[in-house]
Amino acid sequence: MTGPILLLAFLIxxxxxxxxxxxxxxxxxxxLILLDIPTSAFLTRSVxxxxxxxxxxxxxxxxxxxxxxxxxxxxxIIKLAESFFGWMRGGLGVVNVGxxxxxxxxxxxxxxxxxxxxxxxxxxxxxxxxxPGFAAAVTAASATLGPIIPPSLLMIIYGxxxxxxxxxxxxxxxxxxxxxxxxLMLMAWWIGRKQASAVTTLSLKNILSAARQGILGIFIPVIxxxxxxxxxxxxxxxxxxxxxxxxxxxxxxxxxxxxxxFVGVMVRSAVLSGVLMLIVAMAAxxxxxxxxxxxxxxxxxxxxxxxxxxxxxxxxxxxxxxxxGMFVETIAAMIITVPVLFPLGEEMGFxxxxxxxxxxxxxxxxxxxxxxxxLLYVAAGIAKVSIANAIKESIPFVVVMIAxxxxxxLVPALVTWLPSLxx
Amino acid sequence: MDNxxxxxxxxxxxxxxxxxxxxxxxxxxxxxxxxxxxxxxxxSLTWADEFARVSFVMFSFLAAALACGFGAHLVVxxxxxxxxxxxxxxxxxxxxxxxxxxxxxIIVIGYTQALDNLGQRTPAIYFPVGVMYGVVAFSGVLMLINSLMAxxxxxxxxxxxxxxxxxxxxxxEEVA
Numbered sequence: 151m152t153g154p155i156l157l158l159a160f161l162i163x164x165x166x167x168x169x170x171x172x173x174x175x176x177x178x179x180x181x182l183i184l185l186d187i188p189t190s191a192f193l194t195r196s197v198x199x200x201x202x203x204x205x206x207x208x209x210x211x212x213x214x215x216x217x218x219x220x221x222x223x224x225x226x227i228i229k230l231a232e233s234f235f236g237w238m239r240g241g242l243g244v245v246n247v248g249x250x251x252x253x254x255x256x257x258x259x260x261x262x263x264x265x266x267x268x269x270x271x272x273x274x275x276x277x278x279x280x281x282p283g284f285a286a287a288v289t290a291a292s293a294t295l296g297p298i299i300p301p302s303l304l305m306i307i308y309g310x311x312x313x314x315x316x317x318x319x320x321x322x323x324x325x326x327x328x329x330x331x332x333x334l335m336l337m338a339w340w341i342g343r344k345q346a347s348a349v350t351t352l353s354l355k356n357i358l359s360a361a362r363q364g365i366l367g368i369f370i371p372v373i374x375x376x377x378x379x380x381x382x383x384x385x386x387x388x389x390x391x392x393x394x395x396x397x398x399x400x401x402x403x404x405x406x407x408x409x410x411x412f413v414g415v416m417v418r419s420a421v422l423s424g425v426l427m428l429i430v431a432m433a434a435x436x437x438x439x440x441x442x443x444x445x446x447x448x449x450x451x452x453x454x455x456x457x458x459x460x461x462x463x464x465x466x467x468x469x470x471x472x473x474x475g476m477f478v479e480t481i482a483a484m485i486i487t488v489p490v491l492f493p494l495g496e497e498m499g500f501x502x503x504x505x506x507x508x509x510x511x512x513x514x515x516x517x518x519x520x521x522x523x524x525l526l527y528v529a530a531g532i533a534k535v536s537i538a539n540a541i542k543e544s545i546p547f548v549v550v551m552i553a554x555x556x557x558x559x560l561v562p563a564l565v566t567w568l569p570s571l572x573x
Numbered sequence: 574m575d576n577x578x579x580x581x582x583x584x585x586x587x588x589x590x591x592x593x594x595x596x597x598x599x600x601x602x603x604x605x606x607x608x609x610x611x612x613x614x615x616x617s618l619t620w621a622d623e624f625a626r627v628s629f630v631m632f633s634f635l636a637a638a639l640a641c642g643f644g645a646h647l648v649v650x651x652x653x654x655x656x657x658x659x660x661x662x663x664x665x666x667x668x669x670x671x672x673x674x675x676x677x678x679i680i681v682i683g684y685t686q687a688l689d690n691l692g693q694r695t696p697a698i699y700f701p702v703g704v705m706y707g708v709v710a711f712s713g714v715l716m717l718i719n720s721l722m723a724x725x726x727x728x729x730x731x732x733x734x735x736x737x738x739x740x741x742x743x744x745x746e747e748v749a
């Protein structure tokens with residue numbers, strides 16, 4: 151009974167507005183005292199979890215992502231996507247998704263994607279005649295590609311909690327991310343084609359000109375994916391290479407990064423990394439005490455009473471995560487659920503990388519659904535449109551996202567094929 | 574008088590931010606040098622991995638303390654924000670109590686662990702493990718001070734590369 155009580159106590163603290171990291175820490179310490187385990191285990195577990203080379207990738211990719219926007223790389227990436235897709239009727243919606251696909255390859259955060267792509271394309275879409283709610287919805291939905299296509303802060307944290315290789319998780323996200331990007335592009339084009347006409351003409355000159363400007367940004371995913379896939383460096387090392395590359399390009403080639411910008415990037419990144427690392431540290435001891443209390447085993451027993459078919463259990467997990475994701479912020483939801491679900495996946499014989507992708511993709515849907523659709527709220531704010539309108543416009547995209555998650559869940563090869571090629 | 578307090582608070586937080594950013598830069602430079610030397614130089618630095626990890630532990634807790642000054646730690650406040658009057662006051666008092674317990678736990682256990690591990694050193698760079706736990710305990714003190722200051726004098730945020738008092742930028746949203 152200890153496990154469910156622990157989870158309940160933690161949830162009560164979180165719902166009472168206690169900071170998530172504090173709630174996990176206090177719950178763990180109280181449990182240690184009640185179970186008569188030395189409280190030193192709390193900090194030993196937490197410090198050991200942070201003492202990890204793979205988690206170093208978090209500040210590296212956070213800094214790199216911020217440098218991309220401050221140094222003008224993001225803007226050039228959007229121009230490149232526009233030269234490819236802007237000639238279609240309803241093309242700006244496709245440009246929006248295309249920009250997110252490209253941006254996802256250089257940044258690991260969905261909100262950074264929303265702000266960078268939405269900040270440029272939502273006003274442009276409104277000017278071109280698209281409905282503001284549609285512009286907000288397509289921006290928010292496509293921003294979820296950020297943590298699926300590598301690099302991904304969510305994958306790094308997932309790897310930190312479970313010990314699954316971050317490099318493999320990165321590579322595993324490529325095909326599902328591209329698949330989701332393609333389905334979102336089709337939906338954006340289908341809805342958008344009735345709203346506005348083309349914004350540019352298809353010309354090789356336009357494409358070459360934009361490619362010349364944006365080519366240095368496009369090298370970033372090549373560095374990350376190529377480096378990891380061919381065993382040149384680890385995900386963490388890829389992070390530091392991308393960071394150095396983004397700095398040099400922004401500072402020496404584009405000359406758009408001032409000293410003050412760089413200081414701001416470093417402080418913001420340090421603070422954001424501190425937020426994430428405290429959660430990871432506390433999650434490690436919280437997960438350990440949950441495991442000690444046999445919670446994952448109890449969860450397996452509950453789910454297997456409903457069905458012992460792995461496919462049905464996978465679908466039940468998706469439904470559970472869709473509900474959790476609607477009410478709890480993505481990282482928090484992952485921190486709460488992964489320590490319980492990961493052992494369940496092992497017990498049911500799921501491939502750990504496949505299961506990780508299903509969990510991450512499902513939870514991300516919550517960022518575009520009410521009542522806690524963070525990305526939708528940010529995009530609606532940029533579009534200056536009511537939340538209700540943005541929610542209505544986002545329904546087709548949410549349907550596409552859910553359908554994609556089910557396809558990814560039922561076709562594991564979509565996830566596991568690329569990592570199997572890793573050297 | 575308010576301004577003097579606020580200025581002192583900003584100086585205090587700038588000192589912490591400088592320390593944290595310097596540690597982060599050291600981690601970045603050592604890790605980068607390690608990768609470059611592996612391909613372009615005589616080989617990897619044997620101590621780089623451990624240096625980065627030990628520094629990262631201290632960075633993580635000090636940066637988490639800094640984040641308290643920014644009011645940036647993740648919270649689910651949708652339900653609490655709907656509360657009014659006495660209920661809201663009670664909830665805020667409860668949040669402060671839990672936060673206080675958390676900070677004290679970090680301080681006390683961190684301090685005990687620091688004393689217990691003072692003689693133990695890491696294998697490659699011979700860094701005292703006790704000092705690492707000491708930094709964790711110290712970060713607990715900073716978390717307590719920064720949270721109190723952020724509540725009474727206002728949270729800090731980054732604006733045009735400078736630390737200013739005001740609403741935190743979209744840090745929470747960035748996390749997603």
